[in-house]
Amino acid sequence: MLIPRYCFSGDFAELYGFFLSRPHIKKRFRKNEYLWAAGEPLTHVYYIESGIAQTLAEHEDGNQKILSFHSAGTVFPGCHRTEFKIELSIVSKALSDMEVLSFRKEEFYTMFRSNERLNALMFEWYAMYINLLLYESAHQEYNHSFIKLCNLLYLFSQTPSEGTPGRIDLTQENIADILTVNRVNAARCLSRLREEGIIKSHRKWVEVINPQALAAYCSRETLKPENTL
Amino acid sequence: MLIPRYCFSGDFAELYGFFLSRPHIKKRFRKNEYLWAAGEPLTHVYYIESGIAQTLAEHEDGNQKILSFHSAGTVFPGCHRTEFKIELSIVSKALSDMEVLSFRKEEFYTMFRSNERLNALMFEWYAMYINLLLYESAHQEYNHSFIKLCNLLYLFSQTPSEGTPGRIDLTQENIADILTVNRVNAARCLSRLREEGIIKSHRKWVEVINPQALAAYCSRETLKPENTL
DNA sequence: CGACTCATTGACGTAGCTCAAGGTATGTGG
DNA sequence: CCACATACCTTGAGCTACGTCAATGAGTCG
Numbered sequence: 001m002l003i004p005r006y007c008f009s010g011d012f013a014e015l016y017g018f019f020l021s022r023p024h025i026k027k028r029f030r031k032n033e034y035l036w037a038a039g040e041p042l043t044h045v046y047y048i049e050s051g052i053a054q055t056l057a058e059h060e061d062g063n064q065k066i067l068s069f070h071s072a073g074t075v076f077p078g079c080h081r082t083e084f085k086i087e088l089s090i091v092s093k094a095l096s097d098m099e100v101l102s103f104r105k106e107e108f109y110t111m112f113r114s115n116e117r118l119n120a121l122m123f124e125w126y127a128m129y130i131n132l133l134l135y136e137s138a139h140q141e142y143n144h145s146f147i148k149l150c151n152l153l154y155l156f157s158q159t160p161s162e163g164t165p166g167r168i169d170l171t172q173e174n175i176a177d178i179l180t181v182n183r184v185n186a187a188r189c190l191s192r193l194r195e196e197g198i199i200k201s202h203r204k205w206v207e208v209i210n211p212q213a214l215a216a217y218c219s220r221e222t223l224k225p226e227n228t229l
Numbered sequence: 230m231l232i233p234r235y236c237f238s239g240d241f242a243e244l245y246g247f248f249l250s251r252p253h254i255k256k257r258f259r260k261n262e263y264l265w266a267a268g269e270p271l272t273h274v275y276y277i278e279s280g281i282a283q284t285l286a287e288h289e290d291g292n293q294k295i296l297s298f299h300s301a302g303t304v305f306p307g308c309h310r311t312e313f314k315i316e317l318s319i320v321s322k323a324l325s326d327m328e329v330l331s332f333r334k335e336e337f338y339t340m341f342r343s344n345e346r347l348n349a350l351m352f353e354w355y356a357m358y359i360n361l362l363l364y365e366s367a368h369q370e371y372n373h374s375f376i377k378l379c380n381l382l383y384l385f386s387q388t389p390s391e392g393t394p395g396r397i398d399l400t401q402e403n404i405a406d407i408l409t410v411n412r413v414n415a416a417r418c419l420s421r422l423r424e425e426g427i428i429k430s431h432r433k434w435v436e437v438i439n440p441q442a443l444a445a446y447c448s449r450e451t452l453k454p455e456n457t458l
Numbered sequence: 459c460g461a462c463t464c465a466t467t468g469a470c471g472t473a474g475c476t477c478a479a480g481g482t483a484t485g486t487g488g
Numbered sequence: 489c490c491a492c493a494t495a496c497c498t499t500g501a502g503c504t505a506c507g508t509c510a511a512t513g514a515g516t517c518g
Contacts, residue, residue: 002313057367060449065367080356085230086364086450119348126355127309133362135315138286138294141370141409145474172497180370182475187498203483203496220289221315373505401465411507416466432464432515 001225002128004135006068006152006178007159011125012047013073015118019047022111024101029053029094036077036092045108046076051098056177058089066177068132069095079105079112079122139221145181149189150217152179153199157208158224166208175206230454231357233364235297235381235407236388240354241276242302244347248276251340253330258282258323265306265321274337275305280327285406287318295406297361298324308334308341308351368450374410378418379446381408382428386437387453395437404435 012019027046029035035046035053052071056064067090070076076092103111112118140148152175156168170178176186190206193199198214200207208214215223241248256275258264264275264282281300285293296319299305305321332340341347369377381404385397399407405415419435422428427443429436437443444452 002311004313004315057363059368059371061371063371065370067363067367078356080353082353082356082360083230084356084360085232085454086360086368089368089450090363113345113349116342120342123352123355124309124311126352126359127307127311127313130355130358130362131311131313131315133359133366134286134296134319137362137366138296139288139315139318141294142288142290142292171495180366183497184476184499185474188474191498201497221318225314400463412465413467413508414506417506420466430465 002131003158003222003224004132004155005128005159006132006155007071008068008074008125008128009071010073011128012075012118012121015115015121016047016073018111018115018118019101019103022103023107024103027100027102029098029100031094031096033094034091035094035098035100036090038091039088042077042087043105045079045103045105046100047103048072048074048076049099049101051094051096051100053092053094053098055090055092057086058091060089063180064177065180066174068129075122075125078126079109081109135221139219140179143219145179145185146189146192147217147219148179148181149175149186149193150214151219151222153193153206153208154211154214154218154222157211157214164207166211168206168208169204170206171204172201231360232387232451232453233361233384234357234388235361235384236300237297237303237354237357238300239302241304241347241350244344244350245276245302247340247344247347248330248332251332252336253332256329256331258327258329260323260325262323263320264323264327264329265319267320268317271306271316272334274308274332274334275329276332277301277303277305278328278330280323280325280329282321282323282327284319284321286315287320289318292409293406294409295403297358304351304354307355308338310338364450368448369408372448374408374414375418375421376446376448377408377410378404378415378422379443380448380451382422382435382437383440383443383447383451386440386443393436395440397435397437398433399435400433401430 036042038058048070050072052069053076054069055067057067058064112122140151143151153168157166172187172190173183176183179186190199190201194201196213198210200209265271267287277299279301281298282305283298284296286296287293341351369380372380382397386395401416401419402412405412408415419428419430423430425442427439429438
């Protein structure tokens with residue numbers, strides 16, 4: 001019984017050998033480079049060997065919504081055939097230097113059709129993305145920004161990450177862009193959590209110092225089943 | 230280049246013969262009956278022969294968000310293996326009397342794994358759902374309710390439906406529940422469109438009488454490519 | 459005809475947005 | 489090692505879109 005995830009990692013790692021055995025080229029992206037820029041036709045699919053990328057949607061009024069993060073062992077963007085208009089306003093950007101295996105879209109689709117395991121994993125991955133978007137669109141939508149923020153911090157604190165436990169590597173602007181709220185408003189909610197001794201603010205990251213109190217603020221759909229009594 | 234769709238219909242119709250040839254039972258649902266109730270473990274997959282169903286997510290505070298509509302020729306809910314917590318708060322309800330072919334979940338998964346065409350269609354269907362949710366979560370989220378409403382009416386007016394052209398069969402409450410806005414606020418936006426001579430309100434349905442003026446209010450991501458100059 | 463559901467409109471409160479000014483870590487070049 | 493620039497964080501004041509509450513009207517059905 002899974003709760004949503006914003007950070008994807010390792011989902012396709014078991015197929016690394018298979019990917020290496022298929023026609024591809026190794027590619028590197030520098031920090032801040034675009035893996036996939038706005039309005040660009042989608043020609044390649046990447047398997048990420050190292051580094052981390054961020055996917056975001058750009059709105060015509062200048063806002064941007066951060067959708068998800070992708071690190072080692074994941075495939076991006078996917079391999080459906082239908083072309084959707086909204087995809088033209090979605091971009092993907094390297095947050096660190098990255099190494100990827102690059103496949104031509106058609107080649108990758110053939111692999112997807114012929115390798116049963118890849119087919120199954122890809123399908124579950126799409127389902128996971130639907131799950132995340134359902135959570136945002138049908139659940140978070142109704143919460144006030146303070147609860148939205150608590151939920152987000154909880155979900156990130158549940159993501160097994162290298163580094164200090166309780167450390168969430170997001171700037172206040174990142175947080176605002178995930179929650180689709182204003183940066184100032186996000187800062188205000190953070191300051192409330194700080195006053196209540198639940199988090200500590202830092203430059204570029206947030207530290208959760210009282211996870212129980214944080215979980216107590218979260219909405220039911222957010223909590224891991226074992227934390228819901 | 231597809232724009233989002235809230236109403237699904239006919240996507241799996243070409244496999245009707247195949248579905249009939251596989252172990253299933255015919256089932257009927259009465260209007261307002263639940264195909265899939267809240268918190269219920271998902272045991273069956275349905276192919277809809279006739280009638281229409283609505284899928285919605287229930288929020289703990291009592292709000293409900295309408296996600297999509299499913300009519301003849303579609304399969305519901307899908308066939309991924311992973312279980313997601315949010316799925317427990319999603320329900321599906323018959324809007325009219327319905328006839329469906331009911332498959333055991335495991336049986337359907339086997340069919341999905343062995344029938345290449347079903348596999349491919351299912352994959353595109355998931356991609357289409359992601360597209361709809363991305364549109365809602367990353368685009369509509371930033372629009373004010375009036376623009377949200379115009380976008381919604383435009384998208385519904387683009388759905389090829391039987392019956393009068395320009396007729397949209399949604400109550401004001403339905404509209405509010407799709408847009409995740411308040412019913413009163415939805416009514417106010419509708420009254421503005423009425424004053425401007427773009428729509429006519431009716432009991433249980435809305436009539437678009439000036440589609441050009443409606444399209445002019447829509448955001449860029451919403452319009453069909455051929456309508457964007 | 460009465461009961462019910464759906465639509466309309468007004469008054470009022472508030473969460474969150476915008477604008478704006480100042481504070482504090484981090485990095486860079488002299 | 490210090491001066492300065494830059495990026496990020498903090499806080500305040502005012503505005504507005506939207507939500508809540510409430511009353512009334514207008515089709516539809518038994």
